[in-house]
Amino acid sequence: MLALTKKNIPFIFLTIICIFWAFFYQSSNALNEYGTEQPEWLLLIDGLIVLPVLCFLCVKDKKEATIKAVAYACLIVLVGSFVIPESSKVIWPYLESLRYLAIAAFIALEVTTIFTVFFAIKASLIKEKDPDMSISEPIEKIVGKGVISSLLSFEARIWTYALFSRRIKQQYFSGDDHFSCHEKDSTQSNQFGFILIIIFELPVMHLLLHFIWSPFVANITTGITLIGLVFFIAEYKAISIRPISITSTSLIIRYGIWNPLCVPLTEIESIELNSSFIRRAGHVKRYNLAGNPNVKIELNTGNVIYIGVDSPSDFILALEKHQQLTTIN
Template identity: 45%
Template structure:
């Protein structure tokens, strides 16, 4: 069995556990004496013995296995709080109170890890190394899963640009030539205006929701809005600091806080000007903040299922000429 399949087994078991016991506690059959006997002990055994064992057997990283086991157990306790009949609960009442402490402990551990990573990244940013490499190097020490690593790269880049953008210089990025996109169709000015609108809207919306709907809903929506505001601030500050770069072998597409896309020059079939709207498609990647993309890149071999890349840059003719020259050198 492959490592990818093993890594997914704990989650699959959790989902099957939830589905099975949701049916058991909400149905009437011979298994629960036609609804008269719905004990908590089978779910207790699966939650605190079977599920943690599967996590530790299937996951090589024991830190990750521990965190997943604790998190999944807390989720099952939350599930049991709603599905186990009250008259059948003996131990579960105590677990329902303890789950908040466990979740707070897991959150504290993860915050410590994130703070450590941010401290390491901040230290690395003081050097003249590529800022993207400075970001990913500390993350690789903590994370082994590629999807989680990609998600954390994006998340950490958002916070780094929001908090430490003044330490990042465009010339430190890898590449012989750098190309920019912040001024195309006034993308940076539009982003700044949107940030001001969001900052004004959040307190007003919070007060309206607090009195018209509920305080809990107001708090949840305001927290999500603040997170979105942080994302836009990070994106705004990255626009003028994180370039699209050309090396001797690759075009590195960095756009805002998106994860970089590396395009091998010998994989480029054609590069041409573009002046039309590009609809969403499974075969298309669009890197453009405002207006329509002004460069179309067709690939010989798709990257992540994408065969066409559309870019919006400040000086499309300069990038076109440089790409054509570099592609000719690579072909020769």
């Protein structure tokens, strides 16, 4: 289960007031004098005064707090426009108009941030820095280190490998020994096959949905499919570029475009070959796209990592060698 933190309080409060005030305005009960007393200022105080104050009290990063306050306020105005009876709206019609201005400002801010990150990543790649650091550092400077930066790094990695994969070389990545995974069980060839299937079926699917259902549904479905296609292209390119690396202190697992996992060598209990199918489990992490993973790594924390690599025996020997050096030092 995800642990609740102070940062979660504004969202929890938002959920509670949306449910409660939707019930209050849309039902007839003793709370609203059986539908005769439904003033809009009740939701206005909770949603546009108390909620933004909670954002600034519970979120340390003031930029993140501001973004959340504006986003939540816009959401409250949207909810209010649906649940508050028309006869009770006095200020709300004006707020509905201002909502679009706030959304436009929010989009402008995010687009500016995206372009700033884009050029920072491009400049870092030219300097031949570790590509993962080139992507994550500019983002973390703007939004800080956390869940949001991890999601943005993942998204930035998709576009980086889709557009700039030729500028990224395996030797740029941190690590003493690098191992690939794209040739195992024809992993990259299978990905290319999926890409071709998507490209060939896309126009057929669009035309069928356009004439059988509606042009709107066809456009939405095609747009979502194109986003998925970008993901597959980025994954196809990244799987052969981003290596699984071993440093003097840790194992860095990079697999496709997913965020890297850094495992300290001191946490590795045992490592061995594997040939069996591995089911999903809470204590199991799987890094494998085709066939069964061929390396099993047990950690002293009780977790187990399964990886599919091109040269499993060489990988195990190199990892054990670095473990021995770590023990000696």
